[in-house]
Amino acid sequence: MTYKENSEKYIENYNLSIGDTIKVHKEDISYTGILLDRPEDAEDGFLVLKLSSGYNIGVAIDNTTAELVEKGDKPKIGYDESEIPKDPSKENISVISTGGTVSSVIDYRTGAVYPKFTASDLVKANPELLDYANYNVKALYNIFSEDMKHEYWVKAAEEIANDISDGADGIVIAHGTDTMHYTSAALSFMLKTPVPVIITGAQRSSDRPSSDANINLIDSVIAAKGDIAEVCVCMHGSLNDNFTYLHKGTKVRKMHTSRRDTFRSINAQPIAKIENKKININPEYSYTKRGENELEVNTNIEEKVGLVKSFPGISKDFIEYHIDKGYKGLVIEGTGLGHTPNELIGSFKRAKDENIPVIMTSQCLYGRINMNVYSSGRELIDAGVISAQDMTPETAYVKLCWALGQSDDYNKVKEIMQTNIAGEFSVKSSIKDFLN
Amino acid sequence: MDYNELGLKMGLEIHQQLNSEHKLFCPCKTELVDDDYNELIQRKLRPTQSELGEIDRAALQESLRGLNFKYENFEKHTCLVENDDEPPHSLNEEALDICITIACLMNMHIVDEFHTMRKQVIDGSNTGGFQRTGMVATDGYLDTPYGRVVIESLGLEEDAARRIETKDGFTEFRLDRLGIPLAEITTDPSMHDPAQVREVAYMLGQILRSTNVKRGLGTIRQDLNISIAKGARVEIKGVQDLDLMSEIVEREVQRQLVLIDIKEELEKRNAEVLEEIHTLDDLFVDTESKILKSAETIKAVVLKGYNGLIGREVQPGRRFGTEIASYAKKRGVSGIFHSDELPAYGITQDEVDKVTEFLNIGDDDAFIIVAHDEDIAISALEEVKRRAALGLEGVVEETRKALDDGNTEYMRPLPTANRMYLETDIPLFKITEDRIEPIANNLPELPDVKQARIIKEYKLSEDLATQLVKRQEADMFEAILADVDVDATPVASLLAYDLREIKREGYDVNILTLEHYKGIFTLLSEGKIAKDSVRKLAVETIKTPDDDIAEIAEKNNLTMMSEDDVAKIIADIVAQNEGMVKERQMGAMGPLMGMCMKQLKGKADGGLVNKIVREEIQKLI
C-alpha cells in the first residue's frame, strides 16, 4: 500500500484494506466504492474510491468518517500461471523480457504504467503467438529502459547464448524503447549468432487496445523464425498497423519521443520489411544467414566510458573532468563533420597522452565524420581523435565500451574502432539514407 | 398502457460538447473540419485486461468483429495526441470549469479530486481503444413540474472520432471531433412518465445552453435508459428529437412485453436452440433466389419450438426475427432467412419443404438460414443461436440505437462497469474550494429566471420573452437595448419571430451582428424608418452586410417620408375622393386610411397618417 501518513492512519484506524467496499461520509454526501491504492507520487490526505459506475474519484479525508460495507480481495493484475502448450512441428523461440512498455501493465500502486508483466504473461496476453512457434519464456530482469546498465547487456548476452546452446531457433527480446538501440548495439558486438536475435518493444503500452506491442511482437517472432541471423530491432515501420521494419542492431536509433515508427535506420536502410506476416528482405542487403556463424560470446566490457556533446561555449572542463575521474574512453558528439571548439584540443591531447581513446561522432546523426575538410578538424586528428565514420553516437559509445573491454592498449582499441565488427559503419554514403 | 403497473423506469444520459477553446487533452481547436485530410492512418485494436483483472464482455465481443480502422489526419487541425502517437497533455482546465458551472447549476456535489479514467471502447471511435473520462460531480437534483429528479453524475470526457464510412473491412473515422470536451449528465432511472423525461431533457438542455457549450446539430446527444419490471435495462442511443421521446418509450415497452410473451411461450413449448450448423448447399443447386445462388455456402440452424414466434412483431414493422438478424449482421451478413417468413425472397415452397425434410424438424420447430462465405456464415449463425437462445430469458440487456420512426435497433451489449481503468498518463487533479467558489458565485442566469426578469424589466409579453430565451436571443436583445433607446417590443419581435422566418426564406441570419441591429433600431428610434420596415431592412442588411444601414434603408425605399410629404400625398388622395367624403362623412375614414396606407406603408407612421386623414376629412365636412 502506498498511502501516506494521514491517509494510511485513517485507513488503519477504520481497519480497512485495499479492495474493500467502503462508505465514506462527508458533511453533506456519502460515497460508496471499492478502496483502491493511490499513486505513490500523489498527495496525502485522500482516499481513492472506485464507484459502482466504474469511475475512480479522490475523496479528501478531512471531516469524514468511514465504514466497511464489504470485505474484498485486493484486485490482482496478471494471468494465472499455467503451462504454455508445445507443438513439436513448430520452431522453438526464446522470449526474454527485460521490462519496459512491451511487457507492462497498469500498476496503480504508483498509478503509472509499470513493467510488471513477465514474459509468460506476454505470451498469454497475445495467444495468437502460439500459431507461430513454441515459446520458452523468461523474465530476465524487470527494469525501466532508462535504468539499463552495462551489466544487464552482459546478462542478456549470456542468457541468449544459453538459450541458443539449448536449441532455441530464434530469440525475441522484449525491451523498453528508450535505450533499445544501445542494447541492440551491445548485443551486436557481444554475440556472433547462428540464429536471429530480435529486439522489440512498444511505444504505446501493452495495457491499451491500441498498443503496437502485439504487432511488433508477432513480427519479431516471424523474424526470429527467419533466415537473418543477426541482432535486429523489429518495430513499427509507419504510423499504420500494417508493417514493421527490421533494423540492423548497430544502425538503428530512436528518433521520436512518442511515435510508433520512432525507430529508424540511420545512414542505412532497414534490412527487411515484414508485412502480412511475411519477411521481404531488402535485395541490396547481404546478411548473415541462419547457421552461417558459430555461436560466440564476448561480453567483456568497460563501463567507465563517457559521452559528451559539444555545444557553443563548451569548456574544456567537460573533457578534463572525465580524464580526472579515470574514464577509460570518451565519445564526443561533435558539430557538423566532427568538430569541437579549439579550446578542447589541448584536453584531447592530454587524453591521448594518458592512453584514453577519444572517438568523434556527429550530433547531425546523419552523414559521415570527416575531419580533413577544415583545419580545426585536422587539428583534432593530430590530437589523436578517432573518427567514428557514419556510426551513431550511441553505437560508437557502446562499441568503445566493448573495444575497451577487449584491450586496454590504445592502439589496439583504435584498431578495433576502425574495424567493422557488426556492420556498424559503411564506407559509402547512399543518397537514400537521409530522414527515412 | 399503464406504465405504473408495468413498473416503467427511465433515466436520461445527455452528452453535450463544451465550447472550450482547446480539446480536453491537446491544444487542437474544438471545431469540426470539412477540409480534405492530409493523411490516412490504418490501425487495429484489441481488448486488454482491465484494472480488476477480467476482460470485459462487451469489449471482447467487439474484438471478435476483427474490424480495421482508418483515421483521417490533418496537419493543421489535429495533432499526434488524437492519433494516439503522443501522450495526452494536461487536463483542459477551461473545460473543467465549465463542468463545475454545470454542476453548481444542478445542485451537485463536486468531487475532491478528478481522476481521468480510460473507458474501453474498441469500435474504433477512439484511437487509443478507450475514451478518457472522469467524474466531476455527483448527487444533484432538478425540480420539475413532475417532481424532483436526481442528477446522479456529471462526467467530463472526450468526444469520439467521427465515423465517415465502412468499406472493404475498414471503418474510416475523422479525427476532428475526437477529444472535444463533453459533459455527460446522468439522471437516476426513477422517472415513470415519458412526458417527464421529455421535460427533464428540455430543462437540462436549457441549463447547458446557459453555459459555454457548443450549439447546433450534433453538439448535444440524448440517450434514454428504460426498463419495465419484468423486462431488462436497455440503453437507447441518439434520441435526437425530444418530441419522439414518448413514441420511443411506448415502442420499447411494447417490444419488452412481446419478448416476455415470447419467452413464456417458448418455455411452454420446451423450446431449444440446437447446436449443429447444417450445410444446405445441395438443396439449393437450382435455386432462383439471387442471394442464395451467389453465396459461397448456405447454412442453417434449427430452433426447436420457435415456429411462429420468429415472425412475431415486436415493434411496428420489426419482428423477433429482426432482433435475431441484427445480431447476425454484426458478423458481416446483410440478413437472415427464417422459416416464419418463407417462402419468399425467391425461395420456393418446394425448397422450404426440402429444407424441413432435410433438417428433420417438426411443426413447432423453426430454422434460420444464412448465405455467405463459409467463415462469415458460421460466425453469423453462432450469433443467431446466441440471440435465439436469449429469447428464453425474455428481454436482453442491450445498447440500442434510436431510429427515426421511434423504433430501436440492437447495437451492442450493455457495457459493464469494469470497462474503466485509470488513465496513468494524466496526473490526478485536485479540485479546490478556491477553484469552485468564484464559479459558484458567478453562475449564469437560468432560462426561466432570465425570462421572468426580461418580462418585468422590458415589459414584454410572456410569449415574446419565452421565445427570446428559447431561441437564445435574449442576450442580443439586452445588448441592443443597452445602447439604443427604443421600444422593446419591435426589437424582441424581430429576434424572436422574424429571424426564424427570414432564415426559413433562405437567408443566413448569423450575418447580422450587434452593430447591424443597433443600426437598424437606431433608425427606428429616430423615426427614420417605420416599425413595419424593420424586418425588410434586416433582410436587405443580410444581402449587403458591409454597407451603411442608413444607406441600405435609403436604397430600398424604407426611409420614412417627411410629415409635409406625407400630408401632401394624403391631401391628394382625399381630394380625389371628395365625393365619398361628402357622402359618408367620417365614415369615409376607413376606406381612406386603407388607400393612404397602401401608398405610404413603410414610409409613414400609421398614427401620423390617421391623424392627417382625420384632419383632411374634417376640412371637407
Ligand SMILES: [Zn+2]
Ligand atoms: Zn490535437
